[in-house]
Amino acid sequence: MMKNEGKKRIWSDYQKEIADDHFFYVRSCIRQSFFPGSEQFFLNLMRKVLGKDVYEDPAHTTCTGIGYHSDIVPAATIMTVVARHFALMKEAGYKNLAVSCVTSFGLYTEILETWKHFPAELEKTREYLFKATGREFDIPENVAHTSDIVYSFRDQIAAKAKIKLVNSITGEPLKIVEHIGCHYSKMFPKSGIGGAEFPHVLSGMIDAWGGEVIDYPERRHCCGFGFRQYLVQANRGYSLSNTVKKFNSMKPYKPDMILANCPGCTMFMDKWQYTAKELEGITFGEKGESIPVLTYEELAGLVLGMNPWDLGLQYHMVQSEPLLRKLGVEINASDKYKTKDGKQMPVPQNLINV
Amino acid sequence: MNKFGYSVAQPRVIDYESNDRSLSEYLNALEPSFRRCIECGGCSATCTAAAYTSFSLRELHVLIRRGESRKIQSALKKCMLCGKCTLVCPRGVNTRNVITLARNFKVSLNNAV
Amino acid sequence: MNTDVVVIGGGAAGMEAAGRIAQAGYSVSVLEKKSETGGNLVNWYQLFPDRKDSREVLGYLNNVVRNEKLKMLTSTSVKSVDRQKGVYRIKTSSGEIIDTEAIVVATGFDLFKSERKEEYGYGIYENVYSSADLEKMFRAAEVKLKNGTLPQKIGMVHCVGSRDEKSGNIYCSKLCCVTAVKQAIELREMLPASKVFCFYMDMRMGGAHYEELYLEAQEKHSVNFIRGKVSEVGEAHNGKLIVKVEDTLAGRPLRMELDMLVLMAGMEMSGGGKEISELLDLDTGDNRFFKSTDNHFGSNMSNSEGVFYAGTCIAPMSIPETISHARAAAVDVIQYLKSAK
Numbered sequence: 001m002m003k004n005e006g007k008k009r010i011w012s013d014y015q016k017e018i019a020d021d022h023f024f025y026v027r028s029c030i031r032q033s034f035f036p037g038s039e040q041f042f043l044n045l046m047r048k049v050l051g052k053d054v055y056e057d058p059a060h061t062t063c064t065g066i067g068y069h070s071d072i073v074p075a076a077t078i079m080t081v082v083a084r085h086f087a088l089m090k091e092a093g094y095k096n097l098a099v100s101c102v103t104s105f106g107l108y109t110e111i112l113e114t115w116k117h118f119p120a121e122l123e124k125t126r127e128y129l130f131k132a133t134g135r136e137f138d139i140p141e142n143v144a145h146t147s148d149i150v151y152s153f154r155d156q157i158a159a160k161a162k163i164k165l166v167n168s169i170t171g172e173p174l175k176i177v178e179h180i181g182c183h184y185s186k187m188f189p190k191s192g193i194g195g196a197e198f199p200h201v202l203s204g205m206i207d208a209w210g211g212e213v214i215d216y217p218e219r220r221h222c223c224g225f226g227f228r229q230y231l232v233q234a235n236r237g238y239s240l241s242n243t244v245k246k247f248n249s250m251k252p253y254k255p256d257m258i259l260a261n262c263p264g265c266t267m268f269m270d271k272w273q274y275t276a277k278e279l280e281g282i283t284f285g286e287k288g289e290s291i292p293v294l295t296y297e298e299l300a301g302l303v304l305g306m307n308p309w310d311l312g313l314q315y316h317m318v319q320s321e322p323l324l325r326k327l328g329v330e331i332n333a334s335d336k337y338k339t340k341d342g343k344q345m346p347v348p349q350n351l352i353n354v
Numbered sequence: 355m356n357k358f359g360y361s362v363a364q365p366r367v368i369d370y371e372s373n374d375r376s377l378s379e380y381l382n383a384l385e386p387s388f389r390r391c392i393e394c395g396g397c398s399a400t401c402t403a404a405a406y407t408s409f410s411l412r413e414l415h416v417l418i419r420r421g422e423s424r425k426i427q428s429a430l431k432k433c434m435l436c437g438k439c440t441l442v443c444p445r446g447v448n449t450r451n452v453i454t455l456a457r458n459f460k461v462s463l464n465n466a467v
Numbered sequence: 468m469n470t471d472v473v474v475i476g477g478g479a480a481g482m483e484a485a486g487r488i489a490q491a492g493y494s495v496s497v498l499e500k501k502s503e504t505g506g507n508l509v510n511w512y513q514l515f516p517d518r519k520d521s522r523e524v525l526g527y528l529n530n531v532v533r534n535e536k537l538k539m540l541t542s543t544s545v546k547s548v549d550r551q552k553g554v555y556r557i558k559t560s561s562g563e564i565i566d567t568e569a570i571v572v573a574t575g576f577d578l579f580k581s582e583r584k585e586e587y588g589y590g591i592y593e594n595v596y597s598s599a600d601l602e603k604m605f606r607a608a609e610v611k612l613k614n615g616t617l618p619q620k621i622g623m624v625h626c627v628g629s630r631d632e633k634s635g636n637i638y639c640s641k642l643c644c645v646t647a648v649k650q651a652i653e654l655r656e657m658l659p660a661s662k663v664f665c666f667y668m669d670m671r672m673g674g675a676h677y678e679e680l681y682l683e684a685q686e687k688h689s690v691n692f693i694r695g696k697v698s699e700v701g702e703a704h705n706g707k708l709i710v711k712v713e714d715t716l717a718g719r720p721l722r723m724e725l726d727m728l729v730l731m732a733g734m735e736m737s738g739g740g741k742e743i744s745e746l747l748d749l750d751t752g753d754n755r756f757f758k759s760t761d762n763h764f765g766s767n768m769s770n771s772e773g774v775f776y777a778g779t780c781i782a783p784m785s786i787p788e789t790i791s792h793a794r795a796a797a798v799d800v801i802q803y804l805k806s807a808k
Contacts, residue, residue, distance in 0.1 A: 234359060
């Protein structure tokens, strides 16, 4: 049995400062395709629910993290691209960076740390950026991943909650696996809430919203994505096998859902369940079902009573209906694939958990 | 059938819980000096078989201890029973007897099957 | 109050040094901030390599300090120190002022706090214990799991807080290996049905009779030794602890379920020692222990005149080493006092 006092002591050692307002928001490359409601709901949550100022700059680009981690983009290039984002932020008059992607967040953290230890690299980057674009930049005063920000407002969200993370049939708290992206805090434990061994960023949300966090032996294992490992088709079994290892480890705990904070993890933990089922006929949820994988924005949205189809849950590979039934969320199946004007869209095939 | 061009691999972890360590227990009982090994590799360094094959008595000792029996069976055949390993062992392990017993154990296993 | 020597710390080193100085006819006051003497020794049950009961050593030390020239001031710590004309004026926590010619620093060590190695889950997972916790269980003659049952499989993790940059300690505490071997034997004797596994990086059996104890653990007690640093501890669905380690001699990762895990906590500069180093402006090394003036022939000497070191305040030491080092400190102090007169 785990003792929470021990974890609380660790959490108190890893509390970072998170800005309260006025954020410069940088999106992820892939989340808008795979979890299209997440980033939109983050903006709605911040602006409409919490009344915060969040600025988005259309000139913001990829951080090139996928290329960097696949050995295609050199370090000097990514530093310059990141410097350009800082320049956009400076030009817009913002000092607090809100990062949607864990890979980007890890890179921002790593680059800022690099500049701290190697000031010559910072000066070189200033020069490259100025020569290439004529722009200048400041180091952000505050860098937070958007899961940090949602964590910091978790009690306010709980106060406005329409539902709790409780099985409405049994009255028991939902059993939730939390999965933290490796680059969130494994490189720099101090940059993550709760550190790297017992991160609190997602488990804090689950606690605050009424669920029960599952600790399973492979909790700290990477989702298996890697970067270059996935890009070559023949290597994908390596990536998949790591995911299967994680799922085999969590299966006995019968999780109702998985909560993740990294775009890659969310995507692979979602889509590899389909692959594992297709390839090996294996599933990891109860009754032959698969386990829905949600982003923290999606979960916050459900807690606040949002329509699941407005949050984009239908665009996951693993469908959330079993979870929604447990939560007692009323859903209208006929609205699932309608545009906002009510037009019927094509219905995807081979979805699981339908 | 492999429709995606890749598949799920088996982990290479030594799963201590599911492994069968009966050979290790057998050697512990019949040749107690087997327990004294400190994995120095003196035996393998001087081994006649190791000069031309991947045979390593040191590695074999670890594998037997952990119950990784699959690799052990074929490896045992390579030993020439010259006894140099026994001569050099700093802990006085009767390595020659370890090999002989392990080979016999293998036989009895096969007979049982 | 005037005294020839003040000894700061009433553990094994302080007691031995003070006793020897008093035996030579000098007046000594020992300041011990705890209510009892004996330091870390009181938390130990049996001592390696011969399994002597720590109480026998404490009995010896209590005898050494029984001297009319020696004042033992327990529950007393140093508040401030000034030096004027070769005399140190010490104010104690009880308000006493002591003038002394020489000081022996014998502030000992603190055991590494195992919860700092977060990945081992000390204080989080039930049945993860420190080596000191296990000594307490030995003393109580009761080694049990939290649910009251007897452990069947027990793991000992070497180098917890030692040889570990992540803990800020790159040095070897050098006694945890032999402690693990000793405790593994004690466990096997107390729980004959149990299996015991030591996870080590290197077996550092440098002291007299240590290697023999290691051999005895293997041969007589069937203790298993697995070379590899445990990197993660978790809890399995069946409630058992799961350790992840590489079996470096097999060259493959190893997964094992255990009922109980014991963390071999290393030795660190004591908190009390840190305070004294600031009050007396004493040099400390990269390992944070006090720094002697010379590693070969001046290990009892400090950078301040009239201040000497005894025992583990300069580096990890065993009990026999501590006692010898404290005796050597006494020799240096006596010589210093003689030459001053």
